[in-house]
Amino acid sequence: QKEVEQDPGPLSVPEGAIVSLNCTYSNSAFQYFMWYRQYSRKGPELLMYTYSSGNKEDGRFTAQVDKSSKYISLFIRDSQPSDSATYLCAASGSARQLTFGSGTQLTVLP
Amino acid sequence: NAGVTQTPKFQVLKTGQSMTLQCAQDMNHNSMYWYRQDPGMGLRLIYYSASEGTTDKGEVPNGYNVSRLNKREFSLRLESAAPSQTSVYFCASKLLAGSYYQETQYFGPGTRLLVL
Numbered sequence: 001q002k003e004v005e006q007d008p009g010p011l012s013v014p015e016g017a018i019v020s021l022n023c024t025y026s027n028s029a030f031q032y033f034m035w036y037r038q039y040s041r042k043g044p045e046l047l048m049y050t051y052s053s054g055n056k057e058d059g060r061f062t063a064q065v066d067k068s069s070k071y072i073s074l075f076i077r078d079s080q081p082s083d084s085a086t087y088l089c090a091a092s093g094s095a096r097q098l099t100f101g102s103g104t105q106l107t108v109l110p
Numbered sequence: 111n112a113g114v115t116q117t118p119k120f121q122v123l124k125t126g127q128s129m130t131l132q133c134a135q136d137m138n139h140n141s142m143y144w145y146r147q148d149p150g151m152g153l154r155l156i157y158y159s160a161s162e163g164t165t166d167k168g169e170v171p172n173g174y175n176v177s178r179l180n181k182r183e184f185s186l187r188l189e190s191a192a193p194s195q196t197s198v199y200f201c202a203s204k205l206l207a208g209s210y211y212q213e214t215q216y217f218g219p220g221t222r223l224l225v226l
Contacts, residue, residue, distance in 0.1 A: 043200055043202075088153065
């Protein structure tokens with residue numbers, strides 16, 4: 001079993017929809033949680049970062065961590081075609097290495 | 111600033127051939143990383159270098175070697191390529207290995223490797 005599990009999708013939504021992307025993890029030592037966005041044939045780029053449990057909001061994006069259920073979520077409000085990408089969740093306990101989920105491919109249809 | 115650069119962008123190898131993937135960063139970062147990305151597997155860490163002069167194994171180091179040539183450059187070598195090493199390889203860098211505050215790993219554009 002992978003330490004970070006992520007539904008690969010693909011997920012297709014109409015423009016303006018609220019998108020929910022989710023991951024689960026198994027390592028109780030994880031305390032740093034990140035979401036990366038990866039456009040086709042590009043390297044990943046950091047989208048959101050949270051430490052321990054709680055919510056963090058940045059514009060249309062909200063990252064949520066529930067350590068009691070080992071659940072990581074990313075919400076995208078008012079989704080745009082430019083949000084079409086693969087979203088990777090990642091977690092770490094030591095701050096030295098990241099463990100990535102397999103990624104969810106999202107398409108936002110105009 | 112170019113950020114993180116990788117060469118080559120694409121390479122085809124025959125089984126048993128060797129090659130070196132090059133990575134360089136111009137952000138004065140201390141830590142550098144090599145990942146491979148395969149469908150359904152996400153990004154998996156091959157090797158990393160927390161600082162110049164040090165290297166450590168990641169999750170999938172077998173079949174690879176690395177060299178931290180200087181602070182800017184971190185190369186990945188395949189001594190005898192196998193079809194299982196067909197993948198997209200990403201290099202990343204980070205200011206400090208052990209700190210997360212307002213820091214992130216910056217990724218290069220990737221090298222697509224096909225081993226026949």
